[in-house]
Amino acid sequence: MPGQVQKHHRIAEVLAAEIRSGVHGRGSRLPGEHALTKRFGVSRTTLRQALRTLGEEGLIETHAGIGSIVTFDGTPLDHRLGWAHALAGQSRALRTEVLRLETASEPALAAELGCATDRFLALDRVRRFAEDGTAVSLERSRVPAVGAVADIPRTGLRENSLNRTLIALGRVPHSSEGTVSVRGLCAEDATLLGRAPGEPFLHLSQVYRAADASLVERVVSLLDPAHFELHVRSTSGGTP
Missing domain, CATH: 3.40.1410.10 (Chorismate lyase-like)
Incomplete structure (x- = not known):
């Protein structure tokens, strides 16, 4: 399922860029799954793979019944340095x-x-x-x-x-x-x-x-x- 893999990585990159730039600040909650699947035009399975990737990168924590909370607390001097x-x-x-x-x-x-x-x-x-x-x-x-x-x-x-x-x-x-x-x-x-x-x-x-x-x-x-x-x-x- 190469297409699905590509989609979830792209979604993770977009959300990671927004988190590192401060669009979603530490302690804030990402939009819900319904809103994100609608925004990116993907299935819940693909979206959850993207959220899992963000969790592995230390950017969010996802909790059942609560949603995905931003945990990134860096001070990026250029949010997109890629590191x-x-x-x-x-x-x-x-x-x-x-x-x-x-x-x-x-x-x-x-x-x-x-x-x-x-x-x-x-x-x-x-x-x-x-x-x-x-x-x-x-x-x-x-x-x-x-x-x-x-x-x-x-x-x-x-x-x-x-x-x-x-x-x-x-x-x-x-x-x-x-x-x-x-x-x-x-x-x-x-x-x-x-x-x-x-x-x-x-x-x-x-x-x-x-x-x-x-x-x-x-x-x-x-x-x-x-x-x-x-x-x-x-x-x-x-x-x-």
């Missing part, structure tokens, strides 16, 4: 400093990613601890500037979140691939982060695509390794 990562000291408040929000032509990136347009929404931001201003990440997102996405510099981000804005526009990731490495900061990035050139930071580059394989977003993140950790989960018989 279950946590910021040390979850109680510390963060603020976002937007460095750039505009559309721009990037033909080299379009060619690299096989994108039909070379116009991208460019969003660059630094995340800082609110109490002392210490920078913990620098993120550069690029989204094909088609349709309503091209209007975002004028209309603004929904709840100051690119992810929530894209979800509202129907641009939900179905798959992703990426690389992670440790690199020394270049002079420009070190200045933006208030760090010394050459200081080692995690370098995470990830590409997100929709179910039709079209590009949703490419994001490159520089993360302070003192505040991030990488969790890798695998299932029996699978590949990590």
Whole structure:
């Protein structure tokens, strides 16, 4: 039943993206099975497989007679990094400093990613601890500037979140691939982060695509390794 397997994985990915973005906060209850089967157009069996996957990923707990409760309590600096990562000291408040929000032509990136347009929404931001201003990440997102996405510099981000804005526009990731490495900061990035050139930071580059394989977003993140950790989960018989 390959089609059924594909469906339940896709549903799990959509709901996981919403949970990590804060659409469904910790302690909240997901919509009931009837509402979710109607939303995704699937059977209860397929939906329950999707919920089981979310449970295995530590995002929800499902209880008979109660429903599915969100248990995810991470502080995602970019909800769609594709890794279950946590910021040390979850109680510390963060603020976002937007460095750039505009559309721009990037033909080299379009060619690299096989994108039909070379116009991208460019969003660059630094995340800082609110109490002392210490920078913990620098993120550069690029989204094909088609349709309503091209209007975002004028209309603004929904709840100051690119992810929530894209979800509202129907641009939900179905798959992703990426690389992670440790690199020394270049002079420009070190200045933006208030760090010394050459200081080692995690370098995470990830590409997100929709179910039709079209590009949703490419994001490159520089993360302070003192505040991030990488969790890798695998299932029996699978590949990590």
